[in-house]
Amino acid sequence: MLILDTGYQADMETIGVTWGFRGRKELEDAGANFVVDEPFEIGEIVLMIGVSACLIGENCTYSGKNNLVLGLKRLYELGEVVCVCPEVMGGLSTPRNPAEIQSVEPLLITTNQQVDVTKEYLEGAKKAMSIFLAHDVKVAIFKIRSPSCGCDGIYDGTFSHKLIDGQGVFAKMCEEHGIKVFMRNK
Numbered sequence: 001m002l003i004l005d006t007g008y009q010a011d012m013e014t015i016g017v018t019w020g021f022r023g024r025k026e027l028e029d030a031g032a033n034f035v036v037d038e039p040f041e042i043g044e045i046v047l048m049i050g051v052s053a054c055l056i057g058e059n060c061t062y063s064g065k066n067n068l069v070l071g072l073k074r075l076y077e078l079g080e081v082v083c084v085c086p087e088v089m090g091g092l093s094t095p096r097n098p099a100e101i102q103s104v105e106p107l108l109i110t111t112n113q114q115v116d117v118t119k120e121y122l123e124g125a126k127k128a129m130s131i132f133l134a135h136d137v138k139v140a141i142f143k144i145r146s147p148s149c150g151c152d153g154i155y156d157g158t159f160s161h162k163l164i165d166g167q168g169v170f171a172k173m174c175e176e177h178g179i180k181v182f183m184r185n186k
């Protein structure tokens with residue numbers, strides 16, 4: 001299993017998560033140092049986890065709602081999670097018009113009203129990253145498909161719910177800083 005092999009080669013400990021597409025036995029057989037069934041269990045292994053703020057119940061999504069995951073809220077209450085909303089940190093309001101990535105090179109993000117919000121997304125990602133670095137975050141759990149936090153697929157820019165390969169702005173920045181990102185859907 002590639003990620004576990006990479007961890008072994010780099011002389012690093014590895015954590016397998018059973019909510020992905022591999023089961024516990026397969027992860028254990030592949031040599032994972034730890035296998036967890038719930039996000040909060042990661043907190044017992046690593047020092048500080050970065051989390052999308054909407055996953056701990058902050059009403060910061062574009063529609064003014066949240067994507068609460070109770071296990072992550074519990075971790076937050078225990079002080080083992082640092083949460084950020086890059087879009088709000090970039091100065092965008094809540095609620096706000098939905099936005100999607102139109103192009104990666106050069107980066108262009110627009111709302112469904114064709115307003116260019118690239119600057120706000122980049123600014124928010126930089127601010128969120130400075131918080132992660134200050135807390136020495138090594139692992140993050142993000143909301144799937146967000147143009148900021150999403151990792152395994154983003155919307156194609158047509159606001160028609162069509163998915164394409166790609167990462168959100170902040171998720172990409174995390175990867176560039178060596179932060180391992182796990183996705184969480186609701």
Ligand code: SF4
Pocket residue numbers: 052053054055060061062084085086087088143146148149150
């Ligand atoms: Fe949640 Fe991230 Fe979107 Fe903020 S930017 S609402 S934290 S997914």
